[in-house]
Amino acid sequence: MWLCCTTSLLCLTAKPLDVLIVTPGLTGFSTTTTITQTGPGFEVALHRLKTVYTNIAFSHVYLYNLSIPDCGTFVYDAQYILSKWFYEQGGDRSPMPIYIVTPGCLEPGLYNQLAAAWNMLFITVTTSDLSRDKSISPTWINTNIFPTMFLGDVFYRLFLMQNWTSVYMVLDLDSEPMYPLVFRVLDKLLRSKVQTFNIQYSSEKEDLDFKVLLERFATQRPRLAAFLYNIYSVMLFLGPAAQLRLLLLSAAARGHTTGEYVFIAAVPVLYKAQDTFMWQTFDQNDEIIRAAYRSVIFVTMMDVSPSGLHVTEAQLDELKSKWAAEFKSNPFYGNQDLKNEPSIPHLASANAAMEMLAQVLNESMADPDFDPRNGRALARRFLNRTFDTSSGRVILDRFGDRTPSVSVSYFNDTTGDFQVYIRSNITNGDYRYSAVTPVSWFNGSYLPPNEPMCGYMGDKLECLPHTGIQTKELFAGMGVAVVAVIVGSICLGCLIR
Template sequence: MNESTLVNSTYLCSVLNIEIVTLTIIQPVLLGALTYLGPAYIKGLQRTRQRHPSLNITQTVLWDPSYRTCQDLQADGVNKITAHVAKTYKSSNSDPCFITVLMWGGCSEVLEINPIARELDLFMLTSVASMPDLRKKRLSPTWITTTVNSMLTYVNVYVELARMFSWTSLAIITDNGANPYFPQLVDSMYPQISPGRQVYRENINTKEAVDFRKILLHLNSFTRIFIYMGDPTGFRKLLLKATELNLTNGEHVYVIGTPFRFSAEPGYLHWKKNDTDDEVVQLAYRSVLIIEPDGSVYGRTDGSDTFSLEMKNLSKTEYNYTYRPYELMSPHPASTYAGLMMLAQVMENLRSVNAYEIWSSGRKTAKLFLNRSFETDVGRFYIDPVGERIPTVQVNQLDWNTSQIRTLFVQDPADLRVHAVNAPQWPGIWPPLNEPKCGFRGDASSCTPKGNTDLYAGSGGGVVALIILIILGVFRFSRHTAYDALLNIDSWRIEPVVLRAVGDTNQVLIPKNLSELVGNTKPVAMKYANDQLVWVTLATKLPIPSTAKTFRPNRIALVMINHLRRLDHPSINRFLGLTVSDSGLHVYFVSDFVQRGALTSLLPQMTLDYDLQIALIFDVLKGVKAIVQSSIRYHGNLSSQCCYVDKHFTLKIGETGFNKLRKLISQETADFTDGNNRDIRAVGLILLHVITFEDRFASLEKFKSTTNEQSQDSIPPKFSKVVPLLKQCVEGSSATTISDMSSLTRKVTAAVGLNAGRMEDTHLLERIIRRLENYTMELDHQVAVRTIALVDEQRKCDILLREMLPTKHIDLLRKGTVPEPETFGLATILFTEIGGFKEVVKNSKPAFVMMFLNDVYTAFDTVLSRFDVYKVETIKDSYMVVSGIPLRNGHAHGKEICELAFCLLDAYSSFGVLFDGTSLRSGIHTGSCAAGVVGHKAPRYCLFGDTVNTASRMLMYSDDSRIHISESTFTLLKEHFPEFQTERRGTIEIKGKGSVTTYWLATAQLSVNSRK
């Protein structure tokens, strides 16, 4: 475009007329139907007309009642849109203030219409279609899409997860009977994920009978990572069978990808389906990772469903369509709505600067969308360099406590990198091992017994008997070997260095002088690796002093430790592991921190109402029941002192099995046969403590010495029927034993007047518990949100500062120290400027000039990030870069600057459509230089010396699209980087320098494109 075209008064449009041609079906059988996307068009057109009155946007919808399938559209719809475009294109071509835009979300008919759009140079925007052929810009130069199902995006998440956790053996189970998108996704994924990995593909069809047992047993011999591509209903069946085969204990990972959800039906991508399998699937989901886009793809930018409700209401009022029960709104209405807003933003900018040659060209208009983020009412939309939207994809997990979605990792749309957000909740070691220590079949050399067994037999019968004994012995030995291999996993071991005192981050958790813990079994709060608070309790003095790394309990204690670590229940405080003091004399228990402390210290400080008392009572009963039903079988030292209350007023039984484990570690002999009886007595005493608020019954001796009259005074009337049951427990009545906690729970439930049958049926307490939890969670959420906002602002500040000054100088300025200027013996400086820019600017509006320069320098800044260079400054259309300053890099500065010069020329070539007749010219010089920070109010990092002046002269005497280098740069390249080719320009007269020999940088025989 030349300057005369840009400012020709013929094309000054006070109103720009935009006709949007939409091809669609009306029947609600596909996601691109007008019944789904029509409301987005209505709402989007209303909003854009309000915000951009200078844009007259109209819509022509081409549809027919007979259009019910994609085949109908392909057969007739393409011809219809071709006829319409041919009819209107002539008038639009003659009217510079009239534009035709193709926009719709439908089927593969976009592949049929794409050649028409390319031939007529019409801009085409889709909100559903995303196909590999469309990503080829040579074939689709006018196409942009706002859809969320970009295959490239989801493939990258799977590849990144495999790379991050070194998973080199994977299985992909594909449901070919569900959405055809899943097989296409797997076909795209396989070439990228398979290099360097063993990938096993299993195709199923859930519309037919599927033997998941056979599939899992087969794949379990090769991998522990299962990627499921298909309907979540089939995935639930797979998890049920995996649980049946004991494959959901944390050693296996089940990954399900959901580009978007179609249904809110119970059990759809969730454990709860209100059937008998709910509890089984809920536990299985602890081993599941869910890959899906964030909520903004549905228009939920503020956490609400306002946009969805508006779309559903318009579907009913405008198209007489009511969403089916449990039917979710797809992401495509939000994509369509955002597409209209993005189109209006771009067209308004072009109209305001009268850029007719751009808006009249679909190719040039499409370029303005590439590699750019747009802010819309339904979130931020990032369009990649080929025109496809990259959504924000998350790796989620169902939270164990709330069963709500919990985000673990997030993929950044701009660079496709995966960032950790939260630590996973996992039933075993995280991340799960790629291969078990004993191999997939248990035959690894590390677990196979070595040595030879000699058989001697004196008779046929003896040989047979001996062989049988050997077989039985080998079988038992192999079982013990495999179990020993499990015990050899030191996930229970916690190094002292990762534990710190709460008040001092530099202090080790268990220093030698922490004498107050010796002889004191009360837990002490400390900080864990991620500043997580934990309880640290003195276990015992070691019989033989050991270091943290050499300490190892005996086999019986290891079995006990593994049982305790697997004991996971909401009413039991989780045991994390053991650690040893620096002195090597004492071992300590480490368990989860509980915020409100022990029950004995909490009750005297506050008055609990009846509902909370009931809640605490049932927490005790549920916790003890879980202990009884586990392999631990009894607590061993149960009392009010080891019952803790968390911030949600949930009681958690702590120190489970500590007494027994303490004696096993210290190698003491003790009798544990009466553990059950002690526990049932302790249950009675604890519940009496909760009811009376007094520590009168804290021990069996106090209980026996208390008369009935004394005890009856402290008992509220509502608990009068409960106390006799508790007294039976304390007195050790045979009618109630610890092994029958369910019976005791039913009796207590009936005694307090609640519905019999289930302890969960506590509707009286649910109101206050939920109110307290919601209040606490809301406060936690507000604190987390504001903390994240503060950290984000600090990060933005740091990024901005690092763009202005070198990092080491920023740190000095923050400390109040003025950085000393430095002298650099050798560095290379590059100057660039836009040739012909001054002439063009004279006849252009300032807004357009600023937009142009911003786009150019943003592209240049992106290129700079790939090189070891420092951007000094930009002045108007001049751009100054240096290498070797402020970080010295030997002789590499010459190579870095010269390669950068080629990449900047290549980057600027794409901006020729905006300013015809302009080009980039460059000048390079190598020499010594001084540098330092100048100023206090707005400090800048400046370069000084003759090298700067000479580099500027190289630019001044350069030509369009050429790289002009000095003799010193030529000498550096010749000596150290001969792969660069140069052309001698000759001796020229340079102002202030006299006669100087200079050179042109021709081409570099390097893989310069590798930096792109």
């Protein structure tokens, strides 16, 4: 009898844990956050997990409605689609624990309401609106690499470390949708900390006169210090590569690309569907732009290079190859000819989410008190942790939100490419940058200050040409004269009185 019980216990222990992962979402190519764009990230990860974790039996299902065209419309059906399916599975009495792992577009907050009520683990891979109130989102984990929470800090910390106290901000309203968001967040953050002058324009409605813009840029005084001679020398340009090219052509013509002015450009990710910042477009201005790019600092909001993800180049190339193979072989993803460039950040995040879930489940199974259906307890095992996955290192904070990988680069004139010199370093929610390599700026190792010693007009008093009187002597004489006038006025006043 004892032998039979022992044998039965061993059989029960050896039996794999059956789990079901459900991925609700939008289909199509209206956004990079659809399940058809991120699907290969889930598929490739699932193949690997089934091989590595023989003690866990993974099942996976997509939930979607092909007739829904975009994120805005999907919001109205998201909860219905998920809850209908859940209760068809038996609800809380389903034969296996269920976990939600989804890209997410505009609807994750609605999924979270259901997940919290069902006590179900909920992981998003492409959204960035995780609620940091754990009483509202006790089971929500986020692996998205986009730095929504730190959009302002990305630039403010850059300004701070360079001691740039005044910045000219230019926004093209008809470019990347992220730019207006950055503009608004940054303007609000900098209002009491860094003096800014803001310009907005619409490149589709009318051309911006960059010549006039640059003239004002070089002579405009900060609005909070009009009595000081402090001219702007740093410009944050939130616009597409084509508009930056026009700006740099005008800047080169005015002599603004010799190292005293800084033009900051930004892009969500180095991804062809977003924009491509390159000096070479094979026209007569290429060499002018290449030289002008030396005056550009480039911010990449999602650095998904091997270095940014903390993986080897070979490792990332292997994953890219597998993701491409899934696109080509599965007509559901609608991209068999790879006409739509795969979105590496989202595929990598989906892959990481699946691998992280498997790691946590595998660890938890050694705990005799582990309940695979307790989403709250399972979510707590993700918090304040660093996960190394085949698609990159994921660092989660105490709320279960991923810390982003942001890089800042300078233009390497030797190679003709941008080279990363600092990366984001976020600890306990405090945004900082860490040096990767020394910056190279016109054969120097420092970026320019807000204003050179003599000013950009070259007419600061201490730098005027000598006319027989030394500058120090001139200031001393002026000081004596001022004191004499003040004393004389006082004496005269006493005499009159």
